[in-house]
Amino acid sequence: MxxxxxxxxxxxxxxxxxxxxxxxxxxxxxxxxxxxxxxxxxxxxxxxxxxxxxxxxxxxxxxxxxxxxxxxxxxxxxxxxxxxxxxxxxxxxxxxxxxxxxxxxxxxxxxxxxxxxxxxxxxxxxxxxxxxxxxxxxxxxxxxxxxxxxxxxxxxxxxxxxxxxxLNASSVLGSGQSAIGTTTLTANAVLTLEATSTSAIPLFIKGFFGQIADLFRVVGAAGNQLLTFTNAGNLGIGTSSPGTPLSVTGAGVFTGPVTATYFVATSTTDISYFAGNLGVGTTSPTEQLSVAGRLFVGGAGTSTIENNLYVLGTLQTGSGSMYLTANTISGSGALNVVPASGSNVNFTLDSIGKFAVNGDRLVIDSSTGYVGIGTSSPYAQLSIAGNVVAGSFTGTTSATSTFAGVQSSYLDSYGALKAAATSTLNGIRNSGFITASGNINSDASITAGASSTFQGISTAYINGSGNLSITGAGTFGTTLLVSGTSTQNGITNTGFITTTGNINADNSGSFGSNLSVTGSTSVGTTFSAGSTTLTQLNVTNVSTSTFAGGIQTALLDVSSLLASSTFANGIQLSNGCFRMPNGQCAGAGSGTVTSGSLNTLSYYSAATTLDSAVALSYDTGNGRLGIGTSTPGTPLSVTGAGVFTGPLTFTSFSATSSTATSTIAGHLDVAGNIEADRFFATTGTSTFQGVEGTFFSSTGNLGVAGTANIGSTLSAGSTTITNLNVTNISTSTLAGGLSITSGCFAIGGLCVGGGSTASITIRTFTSNDTWNAPADLLYAEVIVTGGGGGGGEVQGNDTTNAIGAGGGGAGGTTKEMLTAAELGSSQSVTVGGVGAGGTGGGGASGNPGGDSYFGLLVGAYGGGGGIGLASINTFESAAGGVGAAASSTGDIALAGGAGDNGSGGNGDAEGGTGGSSYWGGGGRGGIVTAAGTSGGVAGSAYGSGGGGAATVNTNGATSGGSGASGVVIVYEY
Known part of the structure; x- marks a missing residue:
C-alpha cells in the first residue's frame, strides 16, 4: 500500500x-x-x-x-x-x-x-x-x-x-474476489454474501422515495437482458420490461409443481407442451390427460386423436355415429381395446344382429353364436371358407384326429396320431404313440410320449420316456442326442461309425471295428477300438492309458500332471522333437540327438516335476553352451562356481565383477593383453607375451619391456621408466623425487630442464620501462594487469542525508606464454596508472585506471571509476565502477572485478568497496554510523579499485579512494 x-x-x-x-x-x-x-x-x-x-x-x-x-x-x-x-x-x-x-x-x-x-x-x-x-x-x-x-x-x-x-475502497472497485459475512471465497464467484446469523439478511435492497429505475438488473456480456426486477415489483426473465409480477421471454422449465389460480395461453400459433400428466378437475392425474368430470369438444371442424383414446367411463356418440378412420393427411387409424389386467372386453349386440368386419372377412352371428371366416353365413361354431394354415394343431381330447394328408410346420397331438399317407412336417410332438406305415420326414424334432414304430426315419430327434426302434437304415446328418437308454451312457457299436462331426461319450465307448473321426474325440472314461485314425486325441483323466499296438500320431497331448504315461518300447520320433516347458525342443533322428526346429537342446536334473532346474543347455544356432542356465549369452556361460582340475587355455579373459576377487595361486602365462584394476602374483613369475612385454615377478616387481599404458593409479617402489606418459587429471606423487638424465619437462609445448641446470628469473615492472631479453632465454610467461579505477566522491548539502558512493572497478589481467623467437631482443613496457578518486565537490565520479601493455604482444585495460553522488535531504546510494576486461591478445584473459555499490539509510551510510583484481581485493569504502564523513580507502593490490566515500548529515564533499597502479611481470626460463 x-x-x-x-x-x-x-x-x-x-x-x-x-x-x-x-x-x-x-x-x-x-x-x-x-x-x-x-x-x-x-x-x-x-x-x-x-x-x-x-x-x-x-x-x-x-x-x-x-x-x-x-x-x-x-x-x-x-x-x-x-x-x-x-x-x-x-x-x-x-x-x-x-x-x-x-x-x-x-x-x-x-x-x-x-x-x-x-x-x-x-x-x-x-x-x-x-x-x-x-x-x-x-x-x-x-x-x-x-x-x-x-x-x-x-x-x-x-x-x-x-x-x-x-481510495479504491470508497467505490469498492476491483477485479479480485470479495466476500461479505465470511472469509471463505466461493470458487469462481466475484462476490460472496453469507449471513452471519440465523436472523441476518444476506442482501437487502431498498428503493429511493419515488423510485423510477429498476431495483435490480442482470445483463449478459453482449448486453442482452437476463434478469430484471422493476420498481413496481415485477420480475422479468429474458426481458427488461416485465408487465406482470412474473414475465418470461423464452422457454421455461419447471422441475417441480407449478400452482396457479388459472393459466391463460394467449398465442394461437405456439404450442403449449406438458411432458408429464395433466389433470383437469383433479390434482392426481394418472394419465397424460386426466379429466374428472365431462369433456366437451365442440365447435366446427374435426377433432383428431392421433394415437390412443382411453375412456374409463362411458363413451357416447349421441344421435350421430363415431368413425375411426385413417388420418386424411398421413398415418393410419386403429381401434385398440385394452382392458385392465383380469378384466374382459364385452361387445353387446342386438339379439338378431351381427358383428361384421369388411363384409364377410369376419362375421359373428349374435342369434346363433356362429363365427364365420370368409363367409357371411356361418353354419357351425367355426366356419372357414378356404385353406387353413397353422403353425401347429393341438388336440385336447382323446378323440382320434385323422388327416388324409398334413402339411404343417408343427403337429402337436395329445391322443393318437395316424397318418395314412406320406406326411411332411417341420416337427412332431405327441404325448401318446406314433405309428407310421410310410415315411415321416421332419426337418426339426419328433417327440413321442409312448412306444413308436417307424419303418423308415430321416432326420429325427427323439425326446421322451419311450424308446426309438429303427427296423431300417438310420442316417443322421447332424448330432444324435439320446436322453433315454441307448446301450449305456456311452456308445456300443458292432460295425463301424463314420462321422464328419464329433463323438462325445460321458461313459465308456466300445468299437468292434474301425473308428474314423476327422474332428475331435473326447472320452470321459474307457475308450476301446481297433485300428483307429484320429486327428487329435485328448486324454484328460488321471488313469493310465495303454496302447498295445503303439501310437502313430501327428500330435499327442498328455495334459495330466497326476497320471503316468508308460511307453514299454520307448518313443520313436521320425521328425519333430520333444517340447520342453520353456518352449525349447529336444528331438532325435537317425540315432543321433539333434536340437530340433528351435536349435536348442537342454538337459534337466532329476526331479518329480516337469519344470526342474536346467543342468546343461546348448544353443546350436549360436554355438553357446550353458551350465546351470538355459539362456547362454556367450560361447560358455556358467551360473555358479567352476573348478578346472586341468589346464585352461583361452584367448582372452574378462572378470566383470567389481566386487568379487579372481585368485590365481600359480603363475599365469598370457599370450595377449591383460586388463585388471589390481593384479597380484602370489608365487612364481607371470609372463605376458603380448606387445606390452610385461611380467610380474614373485617378489612383486613389475617389468615392462615395451610400453605400459595405465589409466588409473600405478603404485611402485624404485622404478626405472624409459618413457612416462600421464594422461589423467589426478595428481601424480613421486615420494623419491624424479631424476631426468636427458630431455626436459614439456610445458605448453616448451622444454624445461634436462641434462643441465635450468633457472627461472622473475622481472616485475611497476612503471614504464623497456624489457631486454637475456642471452640464454628459452621462453617467458608474461602477465599484464591494468590500473584500478578510483572510488566516487560524496557531497552532503544539508543535515538530513545519508549517502554512499560506488567503489572503483579493477583492471583486467592477461597471461601469455611466448618463445624466445616471439619475444625478440626487447619490448617496451607500459604500466597503467592509478585511477584517482572522485574529488573537487559536487559528487564527482572516480577516474578510470590506465591500460598496461607489453609491447604489442600482451595488453590489459584499466578499471572504471566508481559513481559519485550529491544529495539533498535523501538516503541514497551510488553504483560501483565497472571492472575492466582483459586484452584479447593473451592465452588467458581475466576480467577485473566490479566495484560495489554504495548504500545510505536511516543514520548510517557506507561507500562501495573497490573491485578485486587478479592480485587481490580493492580498497574499503568509507563507513559512517552517525553524523560525519568517511573517505574511500585506496586500492593496494596491483590493479585493484579504490573505495567510495560516505557521509551522514554533514555539509561538504568527501573524496573517494584511488585505485592501485597496474603491473607487468615477466617469468624468464
Missing part, C-alpha cells in the same frame, strides 16, 4: 524543569491507513503504521543507539491544539505506549493492542477530515504509565490521509 507523507514540523517546548523538555522536538511522521477501521474485514489489521523522528533544539537526533520513550495517540477533528477541540478517539485518556527511538527515528502502530495501545474502533467513514494527536514523554522508571511521566504535545496535529490504493 502506498505511503502518504506529511510535511516536517518544528515546535518549541517551554522548560518545565527537566533537560529533556527544554529540547526542541522536531517531529516528522508518516501515517498509513490500511482500510476502514469500522467496516474492515476480519483479516484486515485495525492498526495505523506511524513513523517519526525526534531531534533536540540543536538539531541532534535523540535516542542514540536506542532509548525507550512514552507515547500517547488520539484523533481530533482539527489540526490546531486548543479550544474548540473535539476528541474523536479514544473515549477516555489514551493508553501509554512504549517505542524505542534510535538515531531519532521511531516506528509504532497506532491501535496495536499487543503494544499497549487502544483498540482502533473509530469509524473513518463518519468523517474524512481527522487529525492524529501525538504526546511524547521521557520514560521514568522501568515502564511507561507509572504516572511520573510529563507528556508534551507535538503540535500542530497531522491529518490522517489515505494512500492511493485505499
Amino acid at each position: 502506498a505511503t502518504s507523507f506529511v510535511k516536517n514540523l518544528q515546535v518549541c517546548i517551554p522548560s518545565v524543569g527537566r533537560s529533556f523538555f527544554a529540547a526542541l522536538f522536531i517531529f516528522f511522521f508518516l501515517t498509513t491507513l490500511s482500510g476502514n477501521g469500522a467496516y474492515a474485514a476480519a483479516g484486515v489489521p485495525r492498526v495505523i503504521n506511524h513513523q517519526g523522528r525526534l531531534l533536540d533544539s540543536s538539531g541532534n537526533l535523540l535516542g542514540g543507539t536506542g532509548t525507550s520513550y512514552c507515547f500517547r495517540f488520539s484523533i481530533y477533528d482539527d489540526a490546531i491544539v486548543g479550544a474548540p477541540d473535539s476528541k474523536l478517539w479514544p473515549v477516555g485518556t489514551p493508553s501509554d505506549m512504549t517505542a524505542t527511538v534510535k538515531g531519532g527515528v521511531f516506528n509504532i502502530g497506532v491501535g496495536d493492542t499487543n503494544a499497549g495501545g487502544d483498540v482502533l474502533d473509530y469509524n473513518f467513514q463518519d468523517n474524512s477530515a481527522v487529525y492524529l494527536n501525538v504526546d511524547v514523554a521521557s520514560r521514568v522508571g522501568g515502564a511507561c504509565g507509572g504516572g511520573d511521566e510529563s507528556y508534551e504535545n507535538l503540535a500542530p496535529r497531522q491529518r490522517i490521509l489515505a494512500s492511493a490504493f485505499t
Whole structure:
C-alpha cells in the first residue's frame, strides 16, 4: 500500500524543569491507513503504521543507539491544539505506549493492542477530515504509565490521509474476489454474501422515495437482458420490461409443481407442451390427460386423436355415429381395446344382429353364436371358407384326429396320431404313440410320449420316456442326442461309425471295428477300438492309458500332471522333437540327438516335476553352451562356481565383477593383453607375451619391456621408466623425487630442464620501462594487469542525508606464454596508472585506471571509476565502477572485478568497496554510523579499485579512494 507523507514540523517546548523538555522536538511522521477501521474485514489489521523522528533544539537526533520513550495517540477533528477541540478517539485518556527511538527515528502502530495501545474502533467513514494527536514523554522508571511521566504535545496535529490504493475502497472497485459475512471465497464467484446469523439478511435492497429505475438488473456480456426486477415489483426473465409480477421471454422449465389460480395461453400459433400428466378437475392425474368430470369438444371442424383414446367411463356418440378412420393427411387409424389386467372386453349386440368386419372377412352371428371366416353365413361354431394354415394343431381330447394328408410346420397331438399317407412336417410332438406305415420326414424334432414304430426315419430327434426302434437304415446328418437308454451312457457299436462331426461319450465307448473321426474325440472314461485314425486325441483323466499296438500320431497331448504315461518300447520320433516347458525342443533322428526346429537342446536334473532346474543347455544356432542356465549369452556361460582340475587355455579373459576377487595361486602365462584394476602374483613369475612385454615377478616387481599404458593409479617402489606418459587429471606423487638424465619437462609445448641446470628469473615492472631479453632465454610467461579505477566522491548539502558512493572497478589481467623467437631482443613496457578518486565537490565520479601493455604482444585495460553522488535531504546510494576486461591478445584473459555499490539509510551510510583484481581485493569504502564523513580507502593490490566515500548529515564533499597502479611481470626460463 502506498505511503502518504506529511510535511516536517518544528515546535518549541517551554522548560518545565527537566533537560529533556527544554529540547526542541522536531517531529516528522508518516501515517498509513490500511482500510476502514469500522467496516474492515476480519483479516484486515485495525492498526495505523506511524513513523517519526525526534531531534533536540540543536538539531541532534535523540535516542542514540536506542532509548525507550512514552507515547500517547488520539484523533481530533482539527489540526490546531486548543479550544474548540473535539476528541474523536479514544473515549477516555489514551493508553501509554512504549517505542524505542534510535538515531531519532521511531516506528509504532497506532491501535496495536499487543503494544499497549487502544483498540482502533473509530469509524473513518463518519468523517474524512481527522487529525492524529501525538504526546511524547521521557520514560521514568522501568515502564511507561507509572504516572511520573510529563507528556508534551507535538503540535500542530497531522491529518490522517489515505494512500492511493485505499481510495479504491470508497467505490469498492476491483477485479479480485470479495466476500461479505465470511472469509471463505466461493470458487469462481466475484462476490460472496453469507449471513452471519440465523436472523441476518444476506442482501437487502431498498428503493429511493419515488423510485423510477429498476431495483435490480442482470445483463449478459453482449448486453442482452437476463434478469430484471422493476420498481413496481415485477420480475422479468429474458426481458427488461416485465408487465406482470412474473414475465418470461423464452422457454421455461419447471422441475417441480407449478400452482396457479388459472393459466391463460394467449398465442394461437405456439404450442403449449406438458411432458408429464395433466389433470383437469383433479390434482392426481394418472394419465397424460386426466379429466374428472365431462369433456366437451365442440365447435366446427374435426377433432383428431392421433394415437390412443382411453375412456374409463362411458363413451357416447349421441344421435350421430363415431368413425375411426385413417388420418386424411398421413398415418393410419386403429381401434385398440385394452382392458385392465383380469378384466374382459364385452361387445353387446342386438339379439338378431351381427358383428361384421369388411363384409364377410369376419362375421359373428349374435342369434346363433356362429363365427364365420370368409363367409357371411356361418353354419357351425367355426366356419372357414378356404385353406387353413397353422403353425401347429393341438388336440385336447382323446378323440382320434385323422388327416388324409398334413402339411404343417408343427403337429402337436395329445391322443393318437395316424397318418395314412406320406406326411411332411417341420416337427412332431405327441404325448401318446406314433405309428407310421410310410415315411415321416421332419426337418426339426419328433417327440413321442409312448412306444413308436417307424419303418423308415430321416432326420429325427427323439425326446421322451419311450424308446426309438429303427427296423431300417438310420442316417443322421447332424448330432444324435439320446436322453433315454441307448446301450449305456456311452456308445456300443458292432460295425463301424463314420462321422464328419464329433463323438462325445460321458461313459465308456466300445468299437468292434474301425473308428474314423476327422474332428475331435473326447472320452470321459474307457475308450476301446481297433485300428483307429484320429486327428487329435485328448486324454484328460488321471488313469493310465495303454496302447498295445503303439501310437502313430501327428500330435499327442498328455495334459495330466497326476497320471503316468508308460511307453514299454520307448518313443520313436521320425521328425519333430520333444517340447520342453520353456518352449525349447529336444528331438532325435537317425540315432543321433539333434536340437530340433528351435536349435536348442537342454538337459534337466532329476526331479518329480516337469519344470526342474536346467543342468546343461546348448544353443546350436549360436554355438553357446550353458551350465546351470538355459539362456547362454556367450560361447560358455556358467551360473555358479567352476573348478578346472586341468589346464585352461583361452584367448582372452574378462572378470566383470567389481566386487568379487579372481585368485590365481600359480603363475599365469598370457599370450595377449591383460586388463585388471589390481593384479597380484602370489608365487612364481607371470609372463605376458603380448606387445606390452610385461611380467610380474614373485617378489612383486613389475617389468615392462615395451610400453605400459595405465589409466588409473600405478603404485611402485624404485622404478626405472624409459618413457612416462600421464594422461589423467589426478595428481601424480613421486615420494623419491624424479631424476631426468636427458630431455626436459614439456610445458605448453616448451622444454624445461634436462641434462643441465635450468633457472627461472622473475622481472616485475611497476612503471614504464623497456624489457631486454637475456642471452640464454628459452621462453617467458608474461602477465599484464591494468590500473584500478578510483572510488566516487560524496557531497552532503544539508543535515538530513545519508549517502554512499560506488567503489572503483579493477583492471583486467592477461597471461601469455611466448618463445624466445616471439619475444625478440626487447619490448617496451607500459604500466597503467592509478585511477584517482572522485574529488573537487559536487559528487564527482572516480577516474578510470590506465591500460598496461607489453609491447604489442600482451595488453590489459584499466578499471572504471566508481559513481559519485550529491544529495539533498535523501538516503541514497551510488553504483560501483565497472571492472575492466582483459586484452584479447593473451592465452588467458581475466576480467577485473566490479566495484560495489554504495548504500545510505536511516543514520548510517557506507561507500562501495573497490573491485578485486587478479592480485587481490580493492580498497574499503568509507563507513559512517552517525553524523560525519568517511573517505574511500585506496586500492593496494596491483590493479585493484579504490573505495567510495560516505557521509551522514554533514555539509561538504568527501573524496573517494584511488585505485592501485597496474603491473607487468615477466617469468624468464
